[in-house]
Amino acid sequence: WIGLATAPGSGLLESVLRLVEKVDGGVDSQDVAGGLSVDHQVVVGAVKSLQALGEVIEATQRSSKHWEVTGEGNEILEQGSHEARVFKAIPEEGLPQSELMKLPSGKVGFSKAMSNKWIRLDKGHEGGPRVFRTVDSIEDAVREKLQQVKKGQSSQLEEKEKNELKKRKLLTEVTVKSYWITKGSNFSTTITKQETELTPEMIASGSWREKKFKPYNFEAMGVAPDSGHLHPLMKVRTQFRQIFLEMGFTEMPTNNFIESSFWNFDSLFQPQQHPARDQHDTFFLSDPALAHEFPPDYLERVKKVHSEGGFGSQGYKYDWKIEEAQKNILRTHTTAVSARMLYKLAQQEKFTPVKYFSIDRVFRNETLDATHLAEFHQIEGVVADYGLTLGDLMGVLHQFFTKLGITKLRFKPAYNPYTEPSMEVFSYHEGLKKWVEVGNSGVFRPEMLLPMGLPEEVSVIAWGLSLERPTMIKYGINNIRELVGHKVNLQMVYDSPVCRLDS
Numbered sequence: 001w002i003g004l005a006t007a008p009g010s011g012l013l014e015s016v017l018r019l020v021e022k023v024d025g026g027v028d029s030q031d032v033a034g035g036l037s038v039d040h041q042v043v044v045g046a047v048k049s050l051q052a053l054g055e056v057i058e059a060t061q062r063s064s065k066h067w068e069v070t071g072e073g074n075e076i077l078e079q080g081s082h083e084a085r086v087f088k089a090i091p092e093e094g095l096p097q098s099e100l101m102k103l104p105s106g107k108v109g110f111s112k113a114m115s116n117k118w119i120r121l122d123k124g125h126e127g128g129p130r131v132f133r134t135v136d137s138i139e140d141a142v143r144e145k146l147q148q149v150k151k152g153q154s155s156q157l158e159e160k161e162k163n164e165l166k167k168r169k170l171l172t173e174v175t176v177k178s179y180w181i182t183k184g185s186n187f188s189t190t191i192t193k194q195e196t197e198l199t200p201e202m203i204a205s206g207s208w209r210e211k212k213f214k215p216y217n218f219e220a221m222g223v224a225p226d227s228g229h230l231h232p233l234m235k236v237r238t239q240f241r242q243i244f245l246e247m248g249f250t251e252m253p254t255n256n257f258i259e260s261s262f263w264n265f266d267s268l269f270q271p272q273q274h275p276a277r278d279q280h281d282t283f284f285l286s287d288p289a290l291a292h293e294f295p296p297d298y299l300e301r302v303k304k305v306h307s308e309g310g311f312g313s314q315g316y317k318y319d320w321k322i323e324e325a326q327k328n329i330l331r332t333h334t335t336a337v338s339a340r341m342l343y344k345l346a347q348q349e350k351f352t353p354v355k356y357f358s359i360d361r362v363f364r365n366e367t368l369d370a371t372h373l374a375e376f377h378q379i380e381g382v383v384a385d386y387g388l389t390l391g392d393l394m395g396v397l398h399q400f401f402t403k404l405g406i407t408k409l410r411f412k413p414a415y416n417p418y419t420e421p422s423m424e425v426f427s428y429h430e431g432l433k434k435w436v437e438v439g440n441s442g443v444f445r446p447e448m449l450l451p452m453g454l455p456e457e458v459s460v461i462a463w464g465l466s467l468e469r470p471t472m473i474k475y476g477i478n479n480i481r482e483l484v485g486h487k488v489n490l491q492m493v494y495d496s497p498v499c500r501l502d503s
Contacts, residue, residue, distance in 0.1 A: 096127065302451050
């Protein structure tokens with residue numbers, strides 16, 4: 001029937017038209033549905049199809065309300081109301097209240113039957129509270145009212161009665177939208193298929209003059225054109241963030257792009273003469289050029305461990321200068337954020353294990369080429385707890401990358417100023433058929449942690465990677481179209497600084 005309702009020239013459409021022809025003034029679509037013995041929604045579909053044929057009919061939408069019996073109400077129509085069932089369940093000698101309450105209608109029926117004074121409760125009975133009948137027979141008024149509604153006689157009930165049944169969830173008020181159908185200016189009981197396309201053949205033969213064309217709907221909404229897409233890095237960033245959260249990590253605040261050299265380098269036990277600090281690798285600020293607020297005690301401990309050593313280390317044995325530590329820069333890594341968070345953790349009265357992560361931009365004064373940008377995203381994970389080892393770090397990294405879909409991992413010993421031992425992390429790139437570095441990791445040195453005030457038994461494992469590189473490892477160059485979300489030139493993407501991992 002639904003298929004017929006949407007097909008011009010169908011038997012249903014002509015049946016609707018014949019009904020409209022027989023009545024004067026118009027007819028309601030609900031009456032049409034009743035006359036044709038079909039569902040009302042099928043008739044609504046037929047009305048819309050007829051409207052699309054032109055001015056064959058006119059249809060005005062209107063709404064009406066009526067009462068319907070609910071599922072529980074239909075149960076009462078079959079078995080009687082809850083109170084009537086409770087009354088019938090009580091024999092002449094009465095029934096213990098405990099047994100009555102076990103009946104399916106016990107709780108509701110007992111309350112209603114007591115209100116109607118059909119039963120009484122003897123609390124002082126020898127065998128415990130017992131329920132007795134107080135009348136010989138009853139009239140199930142609830143069932144009778146529902147029968148009236150079922151027969152379409154809801155108007156004979158008072159509003160108070162209907163609302164009471166609605167409150168008991170036995171009735172529901174339903175709003176029905178229907179159409180008032182009248183004859184149109186081109187009314188006909190015969191359906192003629194309308195053309196939807198003017199073809200060259202029609203124009204050449206002149207047959208278009210005898211054909212009826214479907215009116216063009218200038219109000220119809222067109223197909224929305226493809227517009228913007230999420231940037232591939234933002235898609236993967238969301239995945240990384242979700243993985244960290246699933247692993248129980250807390251996100252660190254990374255809204256501080258400008259950092260002092262103290263937090264970016266010195267607090268990490270990175271010497272002031274390190275090549276990464278010179279003008280070739282770091283963006284220095286001219287205004288404001290210097291930072292002045294540092295924790296004084298912590299500053300002195302950092303100075304001492306650099307210049308004199310301590311905590312089992314001989315230090316770097318050089319003249320540490322506050323002027324170098326004060327220089328403001330664009331942060332070169334998010335480990336500066338980790339340093340601030342670990343120092344804050346060390347100031348707590350009692351140490352508590354933590355897991356931190358961050359994903360944000362960092363800046364390097366690099367020469368732009370196929371594998372280097374002046375700005376990229378760094379992902380960093382930090383775990384602080386008692387007795388952590390290199391094995392714990394490998395296990396966390398395997399779990400982290402497996403969740404990302406990267407399972408082929410290798411670890412290689414490396415050197416970092418602030419981690420010992422240190423490892424570079426490699427993953428096998430299926431597209432390039434080679435092992436590619438995806439990150440760096442290690443255990444933070446005591447020279448970094450102990451001046452902060454962390455307990456000696458506490459170890460901190462950490463790893464960092466660029467968001468851009470694992471993105472390509474995960475998806476592979478051949479799947480870049482799917483990642484971007486629309487057609488792109490693969491060679492152009494492959495040659496971009498983000499993707500050139502084979503240089």
